[in-house]
Amino acid sequence: MNTLAIELPATAQSRRIWSPFAYLALSPSFLGLSIFFALPMGMMIGMSFANVETLAPTLDNYARFFTDGLSIAGFCRTAIMSALVAVSVTVLGYPVAYFLARSKTRWRAIVFGLALAPELAGVVLRTYGWLIILEDRGFINDTLIHLGIIASPLPLSKNLFAVVVGLTHVVLPFGILSLMTSIQGIDPNLERAAQMLGASRPAVVRHIILPLSVPGIVSSLLISFTMAASAYATPALLGGAGFKVLATMIYEQVLFYINWPFAAVMAIALLVMMLAISFVGVRYESRLRARSGNLKGDAT
Structure with missing residues (x-):
């Protein structure tokens, strides 16, 4: 059976795509982004160059950020x-x-519900739950002391470990969804073919599933990194007063020190860090997709 393929000229395709109706359909999105994103970002950038007392243009805020050891430490800690x-x-x-991507049993629905269950509670509620578990007189330390395993409480709270545990619990559902979507896009016949050729299950996962799911892994890393970097409640509650990240430092500059220009500089530094990580991750993912497309083209 013969098929006839008709290719439209590039000019005709471009006219069809970029018609006045397309601009009209995109105008609400552009308007919303301009009002609620571009305008506040522009105001924040402009505020970062203002003197806190006279509002005159200055670069002292940026100089303070790069010379102040607390700001750089907070940036690195974040x-x-x-x-x-x-x-x-x-x-x-x-x-x-x-x-979740491969199972077809009834346990899939149960595991899927348990994976998304943390999102049913608020971030503050989940953070207080971990605070009760990890503090000096919390569940873990009381249990270990009662069993005679330790004599004094372990330093499980008010530090980096507690914040990482709490944020991992908060962000984990988003990482699972990103990875599951990527794994579902892998043809299961590839796994069956490898097993028929004698490959074990760990070998299949290592040589087939992991390489093909790299885009999902990159997406999970990017989502988790950006959500953790911008989190405030969990670092503030689990980290304590001595654990300063950019989000908590911005909060202090705005409410306690009333220094909005310096808080704007910290916010810009946080935004630049997240944009840089996202740019590197997206570029790496696009190269992987282009390489896999070239390999498919060579195979055909």
Whole structure:
């Protein structure tokens, strides 16, 4: 059976796509982004160059950020915390995502509900739950002391460990969904063919599933990193007063020190960090997709 393929000229396609109706359909989105995103961002950037007392243009706020040891420490602490959360979410969420993507039993619905269950409660409620578990007189330390395993409480709260645990619990459902979508796009026949050729289940996962699900892994890392970097409640409650990240430092500058220009500089630094990580991740993912497309083209 013969088929006839008709290709439209590029000019005709472009006219069809970019018609006045397309601009009219996109205008509400452009208007909403301009009012609720572009305008506030422009105001924040302009405020970052203002003097806190005279509002005169100055670069002192940026100079203070790069010379103040507390600001740089908060920036580095935010990056380390977000990276640890991103890795933890991806590593813990991958087995669950693989099970949800491949399982056809009744347990799939139960596991899927348990994976999304943390989103049914608020972030503050979940954070207080971890605070009760991890504090010095919390469930873990009281149990270990009662069993005679330790003599004094372990430092499980008010530090980086507690914040990473709490944020991992908060962000984990988003990482699972991202990974599950990527794994579902992999043809199950590839796994069956590899097993028929003698490959074990770990070998199939290592040599087939993991390489083909790299875009989902990158997406999970990006989502987890950006959500952890912008989180406030969990670092403030589980980290305590001594654990300062950019989100909590911005809060202090706005409400306690009434220094909005310096808070705007911190917000811009946080935004630049997230945009840089997202740019690197998206570029890496696009290269992987282009490489897989070239391999498919060579195979055909």
